[in-house]
Every structure is written in C-alpha cells, then in structure tokens.
Amino acid sequence: MLCMAGGMFIFSAVDTQAKFLTDTLHPFQIVWFRQLGLVLGLVFMLSYHGASILRTAAPGLQVLRGAVAAGSATLFIFAVSYVPLADAVAVTFVAPFMVTLMGALILREPVGMRRWTAVIIGFLATLIIIRPGTGAIHPAAFLVILAAALFAVRQIVSRALAGSDNTMTTVAYTALVSVALLSVPLPFVWQWPTEGWQIALLISMALMAALAETLVIKALELAQAVVVAPLHYTILIWSTFYGWLIFGDLPDLWTWVGAAIITATGIYTLNRERLAARKPPQT
Numbered sequence: 001m002l003c004m005a006g007g008m009f010i011f012s013a014v015d016t017q018a019k020f021l022t023d024t025l026h027p028f029q030i031v032w033f034r035q036l037g038l039v040l041g042l043v044f045m046l047s048y049h050g051a052s053i054l055r056t057a058a059p060g061l062q063v064l065r066g067a068v069a070a071g072s073a074t075l076f077i078f079a080v081s082y083v084p085l086a087d088a089v090a091v092t093f094v095a096p097f098m099v100t101l102m103g104a105l106i107l108r109e110p111v112g113m114r115r116w117t118a119v120i121i122g123f124l125a126t127l128i129i130i131r132p133g134t135g136a137i138h139p140a141a142f143l144v145i146l147a148a149a150l151f152a153v154r155q156i157v158s159r160a161l162a163g164s165d166n167t168m169t170t171v172a173y174t175a176l177v178s179v180a181l182l183s184v185p186l187p188f189v190w191q192w193p194t195e196g197w198q199i200a201l202l203i204s205m206a207l208m209a210a211l212a213e214t215l216v217i218k219a220l221e222l223a224q225a226v227v228v229a230p231l232h233y234t235i236l237i238w239s240t241f242y243g244w245l246i247f248g249d250l251p252d253l254w255t256w257v258g259a260a261i262i263t264a265t266g267i268y269t270l271n272r273e274r275l276a277a278r279k280p281p282q283t
Helices: 002-021 029-049 058-078 084-094 095-105 113-131 141-161 167-182 196-222 227-247 254-277
Strands: none
Touching: 002 029, 002 058, 002 084, 002 196, 002 227, 029 058, 029 167, 029 196, 058 084, 058 141, 084 113, 084 141, 084 167, 084 227, 084 254, 095 113, 095 141, 095 254, 113 141, 113 254, 167 196, 227 254
16 A cells, blocks of 8 residues: 555656646657656566566557557646646546446446446536536646546556456556657657756656556555555645645645545445455356
C-alpha cells in the first residue's frame, strides 16, 4: 500500500512538471520524454531479470496496449495545458467505470445491477465536474475523457494479457511501443530546450515516471490489485496540492462534489469486483 501511495504521489509530481512544460514545449515532446522514463525502467528490469521478460505469447495485444498508452498520455498532456491539473485528474477517475462497461461489452464479464448503477452515477458525477455548456471548465476537459477511455482500453487489454504474460513483460512492451510511436511525430514538433530548467524538468520527469511505474508494479506484486487500487484516488490530493502551489489553481465546490461521488462509487465498484472474484464458480 505504501508503494502504491508513493507511486501516486510521484505520478502527480510528473503531471505537474508536464503541465509546467506545456508553456514552452510541444505536448508530443513532453509525452515522449515522459514515456522515455518507462524505457529507463525497462533497462533496469532487463539488467535484473534478463531478456526473458521480453518473451510474449500475444505480441499483437502488447503492441495495442502500447499504442493506447501513448494515445492516453498524449491526450492528457494536451488537456492539462488548458485545464487545471486537479480538475483533469478528477475527470480521469471515470476510467474504472469505463473498464466495467468495456468488460461487460467486450469480455462478456457479468455485471450486476449495483455495479451498473455505480457506473451511471460515476458518469453523471463527471458531468457535474465538466458542466458542459456552462463554460465552467475548458472544453479540453473532453480530451481527458478520451484519455480515460483509452486508459480503460489499456486495462481491458491488460486483463486479456494476464493469462499469458506477466506484468513486467507488459510494462516492457508498453514502454517500447509507446516511445516508438511517439518518435514518429517528434521530428516535426521538436524544440531544443534553451533553458537549464527545461532540461532539468525533462530529466526529472522521465526519472520520476520510471520510479513511479516501478513502485506501482511492486505494489501489484506484493498485494492484490483490489487492495491497493483505491489508493489511486490519493493522486487527487497531491494534484490539488501541486496545482495550488505551482499554478494557484483550486477546484471549485462542484468539482469537489463530483470528485467525491466518483471516488465513492469507484471504490464501491472495486469492492464489488473483489466480491465477484471471490465467489465460487457455479456448477
């Protein structure tokens, strides 16, 4: 649990640095450096576990996961260049509900009425945060919803891979594929950092992303996902803190209300998944 909490704390710092850099560098370049941190983590894993972690039984799914990971990260960075960090993070919490929806439609996972109700409430809470048509939040917030949708696809693919590949293999391919794909548009948007603080932030962001990913992987190795997953919501606390400290942004009352509803229903959904997983198969 400490590993997961630490990972969320560091990831929020990574997002803060990324948002700060969007004033001077293109989002594609920022995301590329961020994902490069995962490659650094891969180098560490290769030195410890050897090339065996690159053996996969489902290369197509691994490439798909890497592609949607790159797309999700890019959309999020584009969004936070316009949207306050805490608001953007709160909207991303809709992802678990999308996972439930996609799990039912794609993987044919059974979903009871209670979880469907939680999904509907979660989506309504997202509308409370965004309040479309009121101008309360920048339209770029809808990019966060698309990013959350791609993140949900990533989780669905992860479930499909769970039976054949281990977590480290999946992370390795996500790092390689995402960096390879993001390298395609990079020459068209590349700007050489001209200030020392830009270089320092890019290096810091890459290293911290690698550390945060490593902590999350370790958390999932040490404990069941349903135990540590609720700690993901602590990222809103740190994002709010960083947003206030660095950018002077604080969520308004309705954002807090929506985020609280999403958090409560998200934790409830995770708990229902835990109970469903413990239920013995019917014969």
